[in-house]
Amino acid sequence: MKNKQDEVLREVTQNEYKYGFHTDIETDTIPKGLNEDVVRLISAKKEEPEWLLEYRLKAFDRWKQMKMPKWAHLTIPEINYQDIIYYAAPKQKVSLESIDDVDPELRETFEKLGISLDEQKRLTGVAVDAIIDSVSVKTTFSETLAEMGIIFCSFSEAVHNHPDLVRKYMGSVVPYTDNYFAALNSAVFSDGSFCYIPKGVRCPMELSTYFRINAANTGQFERTLLVADDESYVSYLEGCTAPMRDENQLHAAVVEIVAMEKAEVKYSTVQNWYPGDKDGKGGIYNFVTKRGICKGNYSKISWTQVETGSAVTWKYPSCILKGHNSIGEFYSVAVTNNMQQADTGTKMLHIGRNTKSTIISKGISAGKSQNSYRGLVRVMKNAENARNFSQCDSLLLGDKCGAHTFPYIETDNSSAIVEHEATTSKISEDQIFYCNQRGIETEKAISLIVNGYAKEVLNKLPMEFAVEAQKLLAISLEGSVG
C-alpha cells in the first residue's frame, strides 16, 4: 500500500510539461555575449532616447561590479553570462494595425497556449500584452482602454509615447543598484508591459501579460511598470511558459508597482516556466525582482503567485508600505518537484502609520526538490500600530524533498503587533484511507488534499487564472462547487 501510494504520488507529481513545444519562427537575434556594445545595440534596435541608453549603461557598469547573491537556499551552477543571447525578436512587421498583421505562426503559438490574440475570440474580460522572447508582439484592447484614459501597452511603446511617465517612475521602486539581477535587467531589458491607470478609474477588465520564451540560448529580461493613480483600481495577471530544452535559460525580470492614494493593485502570477526534466536537466533559471510601493495613504498592493515551474526560482514580491493606513498582501503557492529548487517569499516594509500586511505562503515539495520560504517583515520606528500576520505552511510529498522556512522579523516600534506561524505536514495515510473508504482513489485523494491545502491562496486568484492554477495542481473538483 505504501509503495502504491508512492507510485501514485509519482504519477500525480510527474505530469509531463505540456507547454514544452517550440515554434519555428524567423527570429532576429544578436550574437551571444554581453558588453557595452551589446547594451548599446539593444538600445539602438529599440530606437531609444539618450536618457534610457544612459540608464542602461549606468546599470551595466554597476552590474559588472556586483556578484551573484549566494544567500538563498539554492544550489546554482556557475552561469556564464557571455554564453547568453540578450536580444531575440520574432521578425514581423514593425507596426501592427490589426490582429491580421500578426505572424500566423505566432498567433498559433499563443492559441496553443490558450491565449488568443484575437479580441473577437476572447472573453471580453481580459486584455493581453503578449511577449515572445524579447519583444511584445501584440497588446489587445488598447483602444478600448484608452477611451478611459488607461494606458496599457508594451514597454517600448511607452518609452516612445509616454516618456515622461516612464522616466518618472522607472527605477523608482527597484533602482538598478538594488541587486545583481535588477542591475542586469536594467542594462539589457528588451521589452515588457507598461500600465497607467488615471485618477479615479477602475479598470474594467483584467490586464494580462503573457510571457513566452521561444528562441534557444536566449535570456528573457522584461520589465513591467504599473502605476495606479489616486483612487484607481487594477487587477493584473501574468503567465509564462517556455519550450523544453536541455540547456538552462535565464529569466531575470523586474516588476515595479506604484500605488498612489487610495489606489488598489492586485498582481497575480501563474509561473509555469519549463522546470527541467526529472533528472534536473534544462529548465529556466528564474531570478525576479518584484516590488510595489504603497506611496499614497490608504493604498493597497496585493501579490498572488502560483509558482509551479522553473528549475530555480529566486523571487520575493515585496511591498513598501509608505503611505499611512496602506496594506500589503502576499499569497503564494509554490510547488517544487523532481530536482526543482525554489527560494521565494516576500518583504513587507512598514514605514507609515497603521500599515497592515498579510503573508500566506503554502509550499508543496515533492520528488527531490527543495522549497524554501524566505520572508522579511520590518516594522520601522515610526510605523505606529503596524500589523503583520504571516503563515507559512509546508507540505512534503515523499521523503527525498526538503521544506524550509526562513522568516526575518524586525520590530522597531512598540505599538506594532507581528505574528508569524509555520507548520510542516505530510499527507497522512489515515487521510488517504479515509478517502479510499469513501470510494475515492488515492490519486484523486492526493489532488483533493493538495488543493484543499492551497485553497486559501487559490481563492485569491481572478477566476480565469484560478482555473488554470487548479489544473496545474492536478485538481478535479475544487472550485466547481463553492
Add this chain to the structure above:
Amino acid sequence: MSTNQEYIELFKEKEGILDKASPSFMSEIRHDAMENFSKTGIPDKKSELYKYTSLQKIFEPQYSMLFQPSKVDFKVEDIFSCDVPNLSTRLEVILNGFYLKEKVSLRKLDNGIIIGSLAEAQKKYPSLVKEHFNKYAGSGSDGLVSLNTAFALDGLFIYVPKGQSLGDALQVVNLPMTGIDTLLHYRNLFIMEDNSSAEIVVCDHTLSPFRFLTNSVTEIYAGPGARFNYSRVQNEHLNSNLLTNMFIHQEKDSQVKSNTVTLHGGTIRNNTNVLLNAEGCDSQVYGLSLADRTQHIDNYVNIDHAKPNCTSTQLFKGILDDQATGVFNGRILVRPDAQKTLAYQTNNNILMSDEAKMKSKPQLEIYADDVRCSHGATTGQLDENALFYMQSRGIPRKEARLLMLYAFAHEVIDKIEVVPLKDRINDLVNKRLRGELSRCNNCSMACGDLPLPK
C-alpha cells in the same frame, strides 16, 4: 592591527605558558584551534549568524587576559551570599575563569562522581577528558569557540558515572572580579554516562565595576538514558558582556533541559547547539530575557535532529524596555532520515518602549516528510482589553501591567524544575519588573568596595 591579529600574536607570545599549564595533548588542540581562528576570526556582521549582534563593538576595548588563577585572601562566601537560600549544596565558584579551590581542586566521591577543576581533570584523568573534550564543540565551529579552545585554561569538570545521580542541584557561580577591564575564557565539560542524572544551577554575576567580556564554552555529553537539567541565571552589570557557547550531545533516550533567565547584562549572546545523535532523545531549551537601558540580548538555538523519533521544544520570551534590543534566532534542522521528529519553536516578545527593538528569526530546515514541526513568533504589547478588564475590577493600571508581564514571563519560569530556584527566580523577576532589582541587589556589599583578588 586588527583585533583578530592581536589574538593571533598574543597566542604566539603565550603559547609556552599555555602549553606548560596543561598536559601535552592539549597543545595540539590549542594549536589547531588557533589555526582555525586565524582563518575565521571573530564573526562579523556579514556572518548570517551574527546579523543582529555586533561582536566588533564588544571586542573593541583593550582587555587584559589572565593566564593564572587570581589569588584571593578572602572567602568568597564572605562577599557573595548565595542567592538561592534553600539550595543546600556546596557552591562551586569559577573566579575569573579559574576553578576556585577550597581544599582540593578536584574531588572524587564514593559513587565515582568527579567534580572540580577541568585543568586538574586534564592532568588526573587524561583519557576520560580526551574522549570528550572538544568533541562536541570541536571542528567547523566559529571563531569564538576556537578562541576559547586556544586560551581557556580552566573551568568546571563534572563526571557522573553510569546509573549515578548527582543528587541535589549543584550551584555554580561564575564571577569576573578584577581591577581592570578583562577578557575571560573558561571551559566546562560535563560528562553524563548511561542512565545518570544531574541538575546544575549556574549563576553569572560580576562583583567589580570594570568592563568584562566572558567567552565561555560548555560541552555536555548525555549518554544513553541520561537526564541533565541545566538552569542559568544571568545577572550582570551593563559593562559586562557574555558570550556563552553551549554544545549538547545527546545519545539514545537521553533528555537535556536548559533554561536561561537573563535579568541584566551588557551584550549577551547565548549559543545553544544541540545534536540529537540517537533515537528517543528529548531536548528542551527555554529562555527568558528582561532587558532595559542599552542592553542587547541575543539567543541563538540550533537543534540538529540527526536521528528519528526525537522531540525538541524551544520556548523563548523577551520583555524589552528603554533602548534594549532582543534577538532570537532559532533553528530546527531535521535531517533526511530523522522521521517521526516532533519539533516546536516559540518566540514571544513584548516591547515596552518606543525605542526597544526585537529581531526574530525562527527557522525550519526540513529534509524528512513524516515529521511534525512548527514555529510561531509574535512581537507586540500587552493586551489593552485585558488591562482595561483588570482596571475595571479596581486594579491600578500599573499593577495590572505588572501582573500581565509577570504572567507572560511565568510560562518560562514554570519550566524550571529546581523548586527553590524557581521560587527565587519568581521573586527576582517580580523585583526586576518592578524596577527594584538593581544590579548588585544580590551581593552583600557595595560594588567597588570589595577587596579585589590579586
Add this chain to the structure above:
Amino acid sequence: MLLIKNLKVAIAGKRILDGINLEVKAGEVHAIMGPNGSGKSTLASALAGRDLYEVTHGSVKYLDEDLLEMNPEERAKKGLFLGFQYPVEIPGVSMVSFMKTAVNEQRTYQGKDPLSAGDFLKFMREKKELVEFDSQLTNRSVNEGFSGGEKKKNEIFQMALLQPRLAILDETDSGLDIDALKIVANGINTLKSKDNATIVITHYQRLLDYIVPDFVHVLYQGRIVKSSGRELALELEEKGYDWIKAEANGNGQ
C-alpha cells in the same frame, strides 16, 4: 451478503483476530460486542481494507466476490461503508468537495452520470434533513474542528449520501450524549432496508436500545465466543463481560 470464514488478522506480526466466522444476510442487523482489546475495531478495519491489518488466513466473500482481493476504494464503490471510530480531519478540503467526489466516483462505477454541482447540493440537502445534520458543517473542511459528536453525525450523514449495501459502524455511539445518540440511531434506522445490512460494533448495550439487532456476537481474544439474539446484549449489560471471559477461558459451567 458477507461471509467470513476463519479470518485471522495480524498487526505488525502480532495476531489480533484468531479465526472469525460470521455470515451476514441482506436485511439483517448484527451487533458485535466485546471487552476492550478484543479485536472489534480490527475486524472493521480489516473488512474495509486498511493495509496496516494483515490478513494471514481465511476468506471473506462479499456479494459473492472475494473481498480481500479488492483495494479499499473498490470495496467502498461496491457499497461497503465503514463508520470510523476516529473520523479523520482533512484540512482545507470542504465537505461538499469531498462528498461530491465520493458520490460521483460511486455513480461512475455504477455506470450512472455524475451529479452536477446543483443536483449534488439538492441531494445533499435532502440527506442532511434525513439524518438531522447541521447544515453549517457541510461548509467546513472535512471533520476539521468538529466536536466528537459532530464527527460521528458526519459519518452517518456520509452513509446517507453513499447509500451502502453493508454498513460497518465502529463504535459510532462512543462519546455521544443521549440526544446525539438518538439522532445517530434514528439515522441508522432510517437508512435500514431489506436490501442492505448493518454491523454495529459497540462496547455498550445502550445503542442497542435504539437499534434492535437480529444477532449479537461477543468477540473475545480475537474470536467470536458467543452468538445469540438480542437478549444477549441485555445479559451483558447486567452481568458484564467477566462470565463470558471465564466461559471462554474454560472455567465456566
